Amino acid sequence: MAIALPALLCLASGFLLIPLAWPRRSPNVPDHLFQLSLSVGYGLGIYSIVFFLLRLLGGTQLVLVDLGVFAFLLVTFYLFRNRRTIVNVPPVAETMRDRPAWLPGVLTASFAVALCAALYSAVMRTLAYPHGDGWDAFSIWNLHARFLFRGGPHWRDGFTPLLPWSHPDYPLLLPAAIAHFWSYLGNDAPAVPAIIGLLFTFGTVGLMFSALSILRGRNPALLGTTALLATPSFIELGTSQYADVPLSFFILAAISLLCLHGDQRHNGFSHGSPGMLVLAGVAASCAAWTKNEGLLFLCAIVLSYLFVLLHDKATTKSWISRARPLAPLLAATVPAVLLIAGFKHFIAPPGDLLSDPAATLQKLLDPARYWAILRWYIKGFFLFGRWLLLPGTLLLLGLYFAGGKAGSDKSNAAIRTSLLTLALTLAGYFAVYLITPYDIYWHLRFSLTRLFLQLWPAAIFLFFLLLRYSPKASVQPGSVSK
Amino acid sequence: MNDGKGITATVAFALCCLLSSARLVVDAPNPKHPPGNIARQSDQRFSALKAALPERGVVGYVGEPGTPALADYYLAQYALAPLVVDLSPNYPLVIGNFPTTPTGSTSNDLQLIRDFGGGVLLYANRTSGKDNK
Numbered sequence: 001m002a003i004a005l006p007a008l009l010c011l012a013s014g015f016l017l018i019p020l021a022w023p024r025r026s027p028n029v030p031d032h033l034f035q036l037s038l039s040v041g042y043g044l045g046i047y048s049i050v051f052f053l054l055r056l057l058g059g060t061q062l063v064l065v066d067l068g069v070f071a072f073l074l075v076t077f078y079l080f081r082n083r084r085t086i087v088n089v090p091p092v093a094e095t096m097r098d099r100p101a102w103l104p105g106v107l108t109a110s111f112a113v114a115l116c117a118a119l120y121s122a123v124m125r126t127l128a129y130p131h132g133d134g135w136d137a138f139s140i141w142n143l144h145a146r147f148l149f150r151g152g153p154h155w156r157d158g159f160t161p162l163l164p165w166s167h168p169d170y171p172l173l174l175p176a177a178i179a180h181f182w183s184y185l186g187n188d189a190p191a192v193p194a195i196i197g198l199l200f201t202f203g204t205v206g207l208m209f210s211a212l213s214i215l216r217g218r219n220p221a222l223l224g225t226t227a228l229l230a231t232p233s234f235i236e237l238g239t240s241q242y243a244d245v246p247l248s249f250f251i252l253a254a255i256s257l258l259c260l261h262g263d264q265r266h267n268g269f270s271h272g273s274p275g276m277l278v279l280a281g282v283a284a285s286c287a288a289w290t291k292n293e294g295l296l297f298l299c300a301i302v303l304s305y306l307f308v309l310l311h312d313k314a315t316t317k318s319w320i321s322r323a324r325p326l327a328p329l330l331a332a333t334v335p336a337v338l339l340i341a342g343f344k345h346f347i348a349p350p351g352d353l354l355s356d357p358a359a360t361l362q363k364l365l366d367p368a369r370y371w372a373i374l375r376w377y378i379k380g381f382f383l384f385g386r387w388l389l390l391p392g393t394l395l396l397l398g399l400y401f402a403g404g405k406a407g408s409d410k411s412n413a414a415i416r417t418s419l420l421t422l423a424l425t426l427a428g429y430f431a432v433y434l435i436t437p438y439d440i441y442w443h444l445r446f447s448l449t450r451l452f453l454q455l456w457p458a459a460i461f462l463f464f465l466l467l468r469y470s471p472k473a474s475v476q477p478g479s480v481s482k
Numbered sequence: 483m484n485d486g487k488g489i490t491a492t493v494a495f496a497l498c499c500l501l502s503s504a505r506l507v508v509d510a511p512n513p514k515h516p517p518g519n520i521a522r523q524s525d526q527r528f529s530a531l532k533a534a535l536p537e538r539g540v541v542g543y544v545g546e547p548g549t550p551a552l553a554d555y556y557l558a559q560y561a562l563a564p565l566v567v568d569l570s571p572n573y574p575l576v577i578g579n580f581p582t583t584p585t586g587s588t589s590n591d592l593q594l595i596r597d598f599g600g601g602v603l604l605y606a607n608r609t610s611g612k613d614n615k
Contacts, residue, residue: 099489099492100489103489103492103493106493106496107492107496110496110497110499110500113500113503114499114500114503117503117504117506117507118503118506120506120507120510121506121507121509121510124510124511124512124513125510125511127513128511128512128513129511130522131520131521131522132521135553135556137521138521138524138556138557138560139556139559139560142521142560143556143559143560143563146560146563146564147563147564150563150564151538151563151564152564154538154564155564157538157564157566158563158564158566160566162540162566162568163559163566163568165552165556166556166559190521190522223492223495223496226496226499226500227495227499229499229503230499230500230501230502230503230506231502232502232505232506232509235506236506385502386502386505387498387501387502387505388501388502388504388505389498389501390498390501392499392502395495395498395499398491398494398495399491399492399495402487402488402490402491
């Protein structure tokens, strides 16, 4: 029962935070599922930060502080819940509706089978590998969690240059969230990181299904989510207690919130409501607090959105006015950026990436490294995911060329921003491989698949958003109310 | 995508997804016979040593040579946290971890304090100038 209180606090805090910025009113189940899935990640993120700050300040009254944070969110919710501007969004017109009557049944059955298979595999793996599967689980993430929990006031001992292989500069969302639960339990039960892994894995599935349902209807949502559930590496990595799937959760959350903000049914409204952008900023912040790649993603989404806003040819406003919609997203990232900067500067030893500027420059000028990474990118594009017979990327390409093609939403600023963000993040990964201090082939071999999987849920989401499934009836603007 | 080709592609896509779902089910491990629960085994291996060591500080480490043995070192650190285990013998207390060659270290500077069994040993370094804290 000791686990019930922090679990309840996490979920309830996420539930209180999200409606404050959620500008939609819809009777649809997907809206509620989206908020529920998001609440899981946000709740874990909030109490991860609370736990870390408490350790930093030497506090010991964890339960009191947690209840204080929850009370603050509760009061804020009741004070501001009636001041929000709400848009009444009509449910999306069911897409693929001109299909044979049996098709939705086939898609639903496929989804159900894929969900059962993924659940079975995830549970079996969690029971078989209670401490995680793979070195990173016990040499990085759970090790940091043990230092935060077992170390008590001496938790900083774990973030020493004596253990460079444990990457003490890695952000702490996952370790601190685990240590938070362990503190309530009073022991470092392996079930905690295992359950958190499951929550992020199936939370990502929930986000994908609900976001696609909201924006494109049930059938594309079923198809897209089936593709994610059937990606063996995604389910396997999600139960390995690595941080890549939690990162993919926050990347998908940020991208889908951005696209919800750009939903054409909000025409004439969304630019006045910062809610979705604030939530997208919070998701990008959580990504940055999860892994260093998340920090790269945060920079990519800010730069991409700025670029798209400044290159909006439909307006003649000054560049300051055009960049103004970026402000809510940017403002929401400031606390996390300060937190991460503080952690990196005052606690963590320097990372190994830029330890030798001369060698870095030499690597940047070596064309063989570019060619090697490019070859691995191409190979990885077809091989990652451990699909049986046909790679998932090829299947998506097949679906596209069989008649899907990109729809008119290519002109949507949010979708353009999302695509540019993923491209910039991939380019950033490329740059990291270029200057890696490790053997480049060793580094590519042991990490490229995981990096692709970080972006895979967001890529599937954008693919089905762009596929020409949606009839024009689905983009009618909603009505605004207080 | 309203033609027969599109519908065929959609159904083929779903079926191909299910092939990979089948792989997930077939490859799922049996929890009764886990392929190797090394972290849990490591916690058990080091539990007696952990009780004999100070609660915090830094201790040295010697183990078997070669890159594969690095995993043994990582697992030792995982089991003994929040004690920091440095991959160096230059500390007053040094852990020996020799899961496959239980003869231990042959260094003259290391004096065996206690053998915990299973290749887990505790040494004192007679020449180390470093403090444990």
